[in-house]
Amino acid sequence: MTDYASTSHASKEFGVRDFYLGRQPILDRNQALFGYELLFRGAPAGGASIASGMSATAAVIAHAGQLGLDRVIGDAQAFLNVDADVLMSDIFVFLPREKLVLELVDTVEASAALVDRMAQLAGHGFRFALDDGAANPDFERLLPMADFIKVDTRALTPSALQQLAPRFKRDNKKLVAEKIETRAEYDCCRELGFDYFQGYYFCKPMVIGGRKLTPSQMAITQLLTLVSSDAENIEIERAVKGDVTLALNLLRLVNTPAVGMRQKIDSVSQALIVLGRRQLQRWLQIMLYADPAQRGHSASPLLMLATTRGRLLELLAKRLRPSQRNVADVAFTVGIMSLMDALFGMKMEEIVAQIPVIDEVAAALVHRTGFFGELLKLAESIEQMESGEDMVLPTLKQLAISSEELVEFEVAAYSWSDNVVRYAI
Structure with missing residues (x-):
């Protein structure tokens, strides 16, 4: 043998x-x-x-x-x-x-x-x-x-x-x-x-006319608006405390291996300080996909795919534009939000009208244009490799990224997504 x-x-x-x-x-x-x-x-x-x-x-x-x-x-x-x-x-x-x-x-x-x-x-x-x-x-x-x-x-x-x-x-x-x-x-x-x-x-989005966000989703989007508008901590804390599910999930998040705190955090105000604005925004974006009744690998497959996309786009953006501040955070947001039309059953144009985003993010999400739109198309091509024309290898050549680098980024994204779903949601 x-x-x-x-x-x-x-x-x-x-x-x-x-x-x-x-x-x-x-x-x-x-x-x-x-x-x-x-x-x-x-x-x-x-x-x-x-x-x-x-x-x-x-x-x-x-x-x-x-x-x-x-x-x-x-x-x-x-x-x-x-x-x-x-x-x-x-x-x-x-x-x-x-x-x-x-x-x-x-x-x-x-x-x-x-x-x-x-x-x-x-x-x-x-x-x-x-x-x-x-x-x-x-x-x-x-x-x-x-x-x-x-x-x-x-x-x-x-x-x-x-x-x-x-x-x-x-x-x-x-x-x-x-x-x-x-x-x-x-x-x-x-x-x-x-x-x-x-x-x-x-x-695949199933668009339903006149559909509205659920109360829980609406609470999260309102918090996202507060965070992105640089609201005071006390205002954000008050909004979190106004939704019991959000408050409990926030406390559970900061006390898991995903955050790595040694001492137990038992108040919302402490949790907000520990996370910081950047991580809070990411957590809220991820929480939009989470079903409180289901955790771990019984969670929505949209959650798994969205967190994987977000992390992959973040790693690619950091690799391609290492000197630009916030480029990785913007790429992460594009990846996470790219499946919200399927999540909400709404057109993406309506979603970006309800959740404040910069013009580059809106262009990537609605039209797949610009730097972040190209990264999103690359991620989607990898996912759909069995169907359609293969655009991955030509895109990698254009971006000067090797197949070896891409595989390492993918595996890192898969691993990160698994940890988020397992520990943080």
């Missing part, structure tokens, strides 16, 4: 640094985060493409070894694409199997050696996912080993989905609906009994 357990060997052999990282969320029936499919895109001679096979898996493994899988996925599950060569190697054996699902590509042939290898790995706690089998004649031989069946909803008619879902449910397989792009598609697959849903349907 070939030994690919060394991440340094994998990196050298397969040119790992030619790849950049993407992760696509997989949600459960309550729209809480369950896992991520990890995706790596490279730049071969023929143009950018989603990497597959040993080279892509080597990229995943190398980055996991160097940067830590936990920093990429937190407490979620990782779905990792593998082919026969990968399965027959030892390249993935050091990864935490309780967090790992090996997703077989649809070209895998069910040889006797492969089936035996899957049985061996299953005995050691590894789990497998299969595509629905439309392109793989060996699907039935592999089916008994699979825990998850992933179904491309774009490739099947509604009637075909209705026939397919009950069959796999009878076999006690967990069904994952892929390429869900709208709420209607999510609702349809949920009614058919699908267990998990993959795609970015949750961040």
Whole structure:
């Protein structure tokens, strides 16, 4: 058996640094985060493409070894694409199997050696996912080993989905609906009994005419207005105390590892001093996405995505304009606010009219223009790497940022977002 357990060997052999990282969320029936499919895109001679096979898996493994899988996925599950060569190697054996699902590509042939290898790995706690089998004649031989069946909803008619879902449910397989792009598609697959849903349907805004912010959201936006207008501390303190939920969350925030205070803070006035205006503004922006009834990884996927975007844009802006004051804070605000249209079900123009922002932020959010708009488009392109034209690598070249730097920024953003959701919300 070939030994690919060394991440340094994998990196050298397969040119790992030619790849950049993407992760696509997989949600459960309550729209809480369950896992991520990890995706790596490279730049071969023929143009950018989603990497597959040993080279892509080597990229995943190398980055996991160097940067830590936990920093990429937190407490979620990782779905990792593998082919026969990968399965027959030892390249993935050091990864935490309780967090790992090996997703077989649809070209895998069910040889006797492969089936035996899957049985061996299953005995050691590894789990497998299969595509629905439309392109793989060996699907039935592999089916008994699979825990998850992933179904491309774009490739099947509604009637075909209705026939397919009950069959796999009878076999006690967990069904994952892929390429869900709208709420209607999510609702349809949920009614058919699908267990998990993959795609970015949750961040597509559903604009509802005349919709208003909730009382809690309104209280936060009013506080944001006070903070951005340099109101007196006593005025901000009075506003925080006027909303019991906000006050309690503020006190809990300053007493968590995310802030790092050694002594317990037990008053709102102390908490405001400890945080300062900059951190208070960030916390309020994040709190707009938080559901007080749900914490940790059951939180809204919008919260996870928004905090990741905010941190990624902050790191990119700091790297590109290190001498400019406040540029990182502005970039963070753009990233956090970029999903508020989906959060509120309102047009972005209405949101920037209600929440005071500078002209550069408004231009980035509404039109994706200017320096911050370009950074936001880059972040969105990374998230959507499976669809549309790949604009990431040309943009990186234009910004003079290497793929290696981007991966490190992404992983830092994933890790920061995970800590915020886990400790601070």
